[in-house]
Amino acid sequence: MNEPRSAKKESLWREEVSIFAAEERYVNRRQFAKFLVLTSAGMFIGNLWILLRSWLGGRVSCPALAVARVGEIPVGGSRLFTYPGPNDPCILIRTSEDEFAAYSQKCTHLSCAVTYAPREARFECPCHQGYFSAADGRVLQGPPQRPLPRILLRRQGERLIAVGVDLQAARG
Amino acid sequence: MQRPPETSAPQRRGLTAIDGALAMIAILLMVQMWLLTATLEGFLAGHRDGVLPAAMISGVLLLATFGLYRFVRRVDRETRGR
Numbered sequence: 229m230n231e232p233r234s235a236k237k238e239s240l241w242r243e244e245v246s247i248f249a250a251e252e253r254y255v256n257r258r259q260f261a262k263f264l265v266l267t268s269a270g271m272f273i274g275n276l277w278i279l280l281r282s283w284l285g286g287r288v289s290c291p292a293l294a295v296a297r298v299g300e301i302p303v304g305g306s307r308l309f310t311y312p313g314p315n316d317p318c319i320l321i322r323t324s325e326d327e328f329a330a331y332s333q334k335c336t337h338l339s340c341a342v343t344y345a346p347r348e349a350r351f352e353c354p355c356h357q358g359y360f361s362a363a364d365g366r367v368l369q370g371p372p373q374r375p376l377p378r379i380l381l382r383r384q385g386e387r388l389i390a391v392g393v394d395l396q397a398a399r400g
Numbered sequence: 401m402q403r404p405p406e407t408s409a410p411q412r413r414g415l416t417a418i419d420g421a422l423a424m425i426a427i428l429l430m431v432q433m434w435l436l437t438a439t440l441e442g443f444l445a446g447h448r449d450g451v452l453p454a455a456m457i458s459g460v461l462l463l464a465t466f467g468l469y470r471f472v473r474r475v476d477r478e479t480r481g482r
Binding site for chain 1: 415418419421422425426428429432433435436439440441443444446448451452454455458459461462465466468469472473476
């Protein structure tokens with residue numbers, strides 16, 4: 229059986245949903261604190277994920293790998309390949325009749341793929357307008373702080389062979 | 401219109417303590433966000449030296465925020481229990 233309504237005139241919703249502001253504030257603060265702690269846990273998991281990626285991808289071997297034939301690339305042209313691993317995109321360019329160069333295609337700012345602009349003799353990152361010299365991979369402009377890692381090439385007859393990655397250049 | 405019940409002095413003190421703890425948690429969280437952003441940017445740029453210390457500091461910050469959260473719960477419980 230229902231309780232009789234109080235003699236004091238109250239709106240129906242206040243009787244049925246009785247809220248005490250002070251208690252509600254306590255609950256809200258506690259829930260907010262819990263949310264913040266969960267967010268903090270998410271940040272920590274993000275850092276752990278980076279740590280795991282760093283450990284798992286830390287050891288890189290650089291085997292000799294044929295990446296192109298000389299005749300396949302015209303002067304001013306480029307060709308994409310992966311080296312040393314399948315997830316390491318690189319770009320091979322031909323700057324003159326007898327000169328080739330190869331660099332990692334990942335921008336040293338935030339790993340966007342750079343593209344070759346032969347007219348300006350530079351690599352361009354479309355994400356944040358970072359520019360690298362095609363001659364040696366150094367930063368010309370933009371947010372990147374380090375040059376593009378250079379892929380060491382060896383020419384065997386008509387074949388171009390990648391033999392290593394110049395990490396010193398990447399460290400600047 | 402019904403006014404909410406007045407909070408007592410211990411309740412006000414409890415609220416102040418909880419607000420302070422929440423502010424501390426928010427500050428620690430901002431530091432942790434900055435740390436994660438800086439670590440990710442460094443990692444993507446090939447810098448792996450700071451990844452382990454950053455993860456350790458992030459873990460310490462998580463423990464600190466969890467400790468503050470427990471403090472909030474304890475103060476809340478004590479204040480309600482009065």
